[in-house]
Amino acid sequence: MDTRKLRRLSETEWEAQPHGKMRVPGIIFADEVLVREMDEKVFEQMTNVATLPGIVKASYVMPDGHWGYGFPIGGVAAFDPDEGGIVSGGGVGFDISCGVRCLVSELTREDLEPVKEDLAHQLSRSIPAGMGRSGRIFLDFPEMDDMLLGGAQWAVEQGYGTKADLGRIEEQGCMKGAHPQDVSEKAKKRQQDEMGTLGSGNHYLEVQEVVEIFQTDIAETLGIKLGQIVISIHCGSRGLGHQIGTEYLREMALMADEYHFKLPDRELACAPINSPLGQRYLGAMRAGINCALANRQIITHLLRDAWERTFPAKASLNLLYDVSHNTCKVEKYPVDGKLKDLYIHRKGATRAFGPGHPSLPPTLQKTGQPVLIGGSMGTSSYILTGVAEAEIRSFNSSCHGAGRAMSRHQALKQWQGKQLVADLEEQGILIRSPSYRGVAEEAPLAYKDVTAVVNIAEKAGLSRKVAKLSPIICVKG
Amino acid sequence: MAGNWELFSHDADMGIRGIGPTFENAFEQAGLALTGVLIDPSQIEAKIPVNISCSDQKIDTLFYDWINELIYEMAHQHLIFGRFEVKISQDRQGQINLQGKAWGETIDLNRHPLAVEIKGATFTELKAEQNENNEYVVQCIVDV
Numbered sequence: 001m002d003t004r005k006l007r008r009l010s011e012t013e014w015e016a017q018p019h020g021k022m023r024v025p026g027i028i029f030a031d032e033v034l035v036r037e038m039d040e041k042v043f044e045q046m047t048n049v050a051t052l053p054g055i056v057k058a059s060y061v062m063p064d065g066h067w068g069y070g071f072p073i074g075g076v077a078a079f080d081p082d083e084g085g086i087v088s089g090g091g092v093g094f095d096i097s098c099g100v101r102c103l104v105s106e107l108t109r110e111d112l113e114p115v116k117e118d119l120a121h122q123l124s125r126s127i128p129a130g131m132g133r134s135g136r137i138f139l140d141f142p143e144m145d146d147m148l149l150g151g152a153q154w155a156v157e158q159g160y161g162t163k164a165d166l167g168r169i170e171e172q173g174c175m176k177g178a179h180p181q182d183v184s185e186k187a188k189k190r191q192q193d194e195m196g197t198l199g200s201g202n203h204y205l206e207v208q209e210v211v212e213i214f215q216t217d218i219a220e221t222l223g224i225k226l227g228q229i230v231i232s233i234h235c236g237s238r239g240l241g242h243q244i245g246t247e248y249l250r251e252m253a254l255m256a257d258e259y260h261f262k263l264p265d266r267e268l269a270c271a272p273i274n275s276p277l278g279q280r281y282l283g284a285m286r287a288g289i290n291c292a293l294a295n296r297q298i299i300t301h302l303l304r305d306a307w308e309r310t311f312p313a314k315a316s317l318n319l320l321y322d323v324s325h326n327t328c329k330v331e332k333y334p335v336d337g338k339l340k341d342l343y344i345h346r347k348g349a350t351r352a353f354g355p356g357h358p359s360l361p362p363t364l365q366k367t368g369q370p371v372l373i374g375g376s377m378g379t380s381s382y383i384l385t386g387v388a389e390a391e392i393r394s395f396n397s398s399c400h401g402a403g404r405a406m407s408r409h410q411a412l413k414q415w416q417g418k419q420l421v422a423d424l425e426e427q428g429i430l431i432r433s434p435s436y437r438g439v440a441e442e443a444p445l446a447y448k449d450v451t452a453v454v455n456i457a458e459k460a461g462l463s464r465k466v467a468k469l470s471p472i473i474c475v476k477g
Numbered sequence: 478m479a480g481n482w483e484l485f486s487h488d489a490d491m492g493i494r495g496i497g498p499t500f501e502n503a504f505e506q507a508g509l510a511l512t513g514v515l516i517d518p519s520q521i522e523a524k525i526p527v528n529i530s531c532s533d534q535k536i537d538t539l540f541y542d543w544i545n546e547l548i549y550e551m552a553h554q555h556l557i558f559g560r561f562e563v564k565i566s567q568d569r570q571g572q573i574n575l576q577g578k579a580w581g582e583t584i585d586l587n588r589h590p591l592a593v594e595i596k597g598a599t600f601t602e603l604k605a606e607q608n609e610n611n612e613y614v615v616q617c618i619v620d621v
Contacts, residue, residue, distance in 0.1 A: 039488070067488045069599050069620070094596045094620045131515065131594035133586065134555070190552050200594040201621055239552045242620075246545050246597035250538070253600060266600040408593075408621070409486035437592040477594065 001038040012063075012460035016043065021262075022050040028061040029394070029460040034452060037405070038065055045072040048264050052077070053272070054085025056335060056342055060394050062349050063456040064403040064448065068093070070267030073348035076397040080335065080342055081273040087281055088270035089252055091345035092328050094245035096288030098203075098236030099324035100372040101169075101296050102383065103303070103317040104222075107229040109209050111314065112472065116430060119310050120473045123205060124432035126306040127299055129477040130200050133434070134193035137298065144188045145180040147195070148240075151290030152322075155297035161304075161319075165297065167361045169322040170351065173297070175290050179283025183240065184247055187284075190239030191291065196298035200435075200477030202374075202401075202442060203235040205303065208381060208469035215466045218367045218385055222320060224467050231317065232381055232469070233299055234374045236326065237292035244288050248281045273343055282328070289327060296322060320383070321370035325350045325400040333395060344395050352398040352463045354388035371463045373454055374401045376447035377431060377439070377474050378424045382454045384463040398463040402450035411446040412437065433476040442476065478502065478561065480612075482510035485602075487618050492602055493544070494616035500536065500605065501563045503613040504543055508561035508579060511547055514619060515591040521559030523580035532574045537605040539565075539573050540615045544598040547579060548619070556581045557589060596620040 006014040006028070014035055016026035026046040028035055042065050049071055050059040056078040065074030070090025079085030112119070128135055139147060147154045152173030156163060166173040180188075198205060210228045213219045224230070237244075252269035255277055263269065271278035300319065308315040328345045335342070344351075353360055353369040360369055368386035375381040379402070390396050406414075417436025420443055424431055433439050451468075458465050480497025491514045495507030512518040527550050531542040543563070550556060558581035567573050584591065601618040608614050 041488075069601055073489075130586065131552075131584065131591045186549060186553075190549065200591075242552075242596040243549065246548075249597075249600070250541070250545075254538075266603075269600075404489045407486045407488055408491055409484070434586050435590040435592050437590070441592060 001035055001040055001043050003032065003035055005043060012456055016047055018050065022047055024050050024055050024058050026050050027058045028065065029456065029462060030063045031456050034063055034456060037448065039067045041067045042072045045070065046075065048268055049075060049077050051264065052086055052268065052270060054079045054081070054083040056080050060397065062397065062399040063460065064399040064401055064453045066403040068347060070265055070269065071345065071347045074399065074403065075347045076349045076394055077345045078333065078342040078395050079273065080340060085273050085343060086270040087273050087278045087328055087343055088268065088345060089245055089248040089281060090267045090269055091347055092285055093326040093347045094242050095236040095326055096241035096244060096285055097292030097324040098326045099292060099296070099322060100232055100234045100374050101300065101322035102320040102372050103231045103300065104224060104320050105229045105231065105317055106314040107311065108227045109229065112229055115310055116473065119207070120430045120432050122306040122310055123473065124475050126302045127198060127205055127475060128196065129198040129475055130434040133197060135196040137195045138193050139195060141188060144191065147294050148180040148183060148287035148290050149178055150174055151293035152297040155294040160298045160301035165319045168319040169293060170324060173293055175286045177282065178286035178290050180287050182280045182283035183244060183287050187240045187243035190243050194238040195295060196302055197238060198235045198299065198477045199238055200438060202376065203477050204377065205299065205475040206232045206471050207473040208232060208471050210467050211470040212468035215464060218466050221367050222370065222466065223318065224383065230469060231303060232372065232374065233296055235296065235299070237288045238295060240291045241288040244284045248284065251277060285328060289324060292324060293322070321372060323350050323372050346397055348400045349397045350400045351396055352386035352390050353396050354386045354390060371398050373399060373450065375450045376402050376444050377442050377476060378429050378444040378471060379447065379450055381469040382450065382465060383467040383469065384454060384457065385466055387461060387464050389461045390463065394462055399453050399457045402447040402453060404446060405448045406446050408441040411441050411443050415440045415443045429471050430473045431476065439476065478505045480506040482506040482513065484510060484513055490618050490621050492616060492618050494614065496612050496614050498612065500613045500615065501565050503615045504540060504563040505561040507544065507615050508547060508558060511544060511619065512558055514595060514621065515557065515593065516589055518559050521557055522582045523560035524582055525556060525580065527556065527579050529577040529579060530575060532572055534572060536573060537603050539575055540605045541598050541600065541603055541617060543575055543577065544617060544619065548595050548597060550579065555584045557584050593621040
């Protein structure tokens with residue numbers, strides 16, 4: 001991105017001043033290197049979002065911002081329903097409630113090393129990944145509706161996981177306001193045999209080692225130690241979320257004229273929050289959030305089963321936290337001295353409540369909310385926590401991952417999947433995937449440097465680094 | 478199935494393009510491109526037929542619907558397609574109707590190491606038009 005279009009507010013903050021139809025400024029959190037690496041399209045998309053009705057304060061881009069559909073990925077925007085504010089399918093993304101959860105084991109690297117191969121085999125057998133692999137659960141329509149209403153709470157009631165897990169999931173595992181009746185039959189059909197599946201692309205289950213601790217006190221409270229083995233799961237609402245995204249994007253795009261929206265890009269399709277379509281999308285999208293929460297909960301159950309078979313004496317896996325990074329949620333923020341309910345769109349951005357936030361459970365009041373940052377295959381991941389100042393800085397939002405640095409096409413030209421798997425194995429990282437081409441497209445170097453992204457997220461006051469994780473086994477779709 | 482297909486590069490996702498002497502051929506070719514995102518379509522046996530119909534006011538959104546219908550059938554029925562047939566007609570009200578058929582086989586991961594899963598078609602780079610060589614070109618980015 002050409003930095004001449006921006007005004008530098010600080011070392012880590014860049015502003016696009018309102019011009020044309022922009023109602024608010026655009027703000028990018030990045031250093032000079034990251035901002036220069038961002039595509040020009042990010043600028044265009046950020047400023048497009050700033051033109052939407054009812055937007056509050058600014059259109060934000062997190063340090064991992066890159067090109068998305070309509071909204072940039074890494075985009076955060078708040079809308080006020082009293083000011084004609086909108087809700088946008090493109091502001092949430094196709095994979096509704098895609099997110100990361102992290103589980104903490106009792107093992108160390110030494111415990112794991114002798115059984116690594118066997119564990120990789122067990123995990124890839126137990127957890128369906130990739131296109132065309134269905135789960136072992138089949139939901140009929142009444143069960144589907146219960147799942148869409150109950151989320152991870154529903155999953156726990158079905159015997160997948162424990163009540164203790166729920167306290168460590170956003171919304172305590174159940175997004176309120178979900179309306180299964182606003183989810184099409186097609187979306188439900190697409191999901192019937194997809195519960196407990198990872199999907200593909202950049203989704204994965206990874207066994208990782210804690211290789212560095214940055215905040216000893218917080219790490220201790222969260223139960224994280226150096227050398228400990230943790231497991232991260234990255235996936236979303238599967239076919240159901242994709243179908244909801246596709247159908248509502250189409251409907252919102254066709255309604256744009258009726259709402260007198262002059263959209264600079266069809267993918268910005270949106271509807272007023274206070275409109276029948278806006279309300280229907282919110283009901284369906286929240287059902288999609290519950291689907292993602294239930295899905296990650298079932299995968300956790302499958303993981304625990306495999307773990308117990310491999311480590312019967314040290315089988316416990318405690319949920320550290322579960323975050324969603326493609327959502328629209330109602331949160332309270334002061335606007336002109338009044339506390340208001342705003343609709344916060346986070347697309348490829350993680351909610352990051354600071355210490356003492358009323359939404360956090362008592363056990364996380366002192367630390368702030370864990371913010372889980374996924375790496376790309378073979379690279380590091382990070383555990384961060386929320387900081388209080390992010391409330392005024394970014395509507396309590398932080399980054400979500402590395403973000404792609406090159407296209408799948410370019411990656412395919414540059415790497416061979418088989419060779420990549422062999423190279424990573426030499427570095428001690430086992431990759432299990434149904435497709436070598438898929439592995440090549442997801443090559444570690446096809447992504448930006450996640451360390452640079454989290455360093456800036458910390459420097460910019462969006463969240464705080466707690467621990468660095470290094471991969472050992474990666475099950476990919 | 479006259480014409481040809483190609484994939485084109487895009488940041489995080491993939492572009493599909495069908496080119497043919499008619500819109501119908503171009504739509505069919507784009508079906509092959511959709512399979513091409515996952516695997517070489519010539520490897521697919523065209524034995525299970527699926528009927529697809531959609532209807533729209535505009536040809537580009539009709540293309541968006543056609544691709545999304547194919548994605549839905551692939552996901553829901555675990556099929557991968559290798560052959561397509563499309564008939565397009567316009568009624569008196571100006572509505573454009575598509576009657577299509579796709580033939581494929583059930584996904585068998587031992588024979589079909591699929592690269593990714595396709596989430597949906599997008600409006601990005603969505604085009605349905607005639608080029609300077611009088612060929613019909615249809616294209617869009619699919620989210621993977």
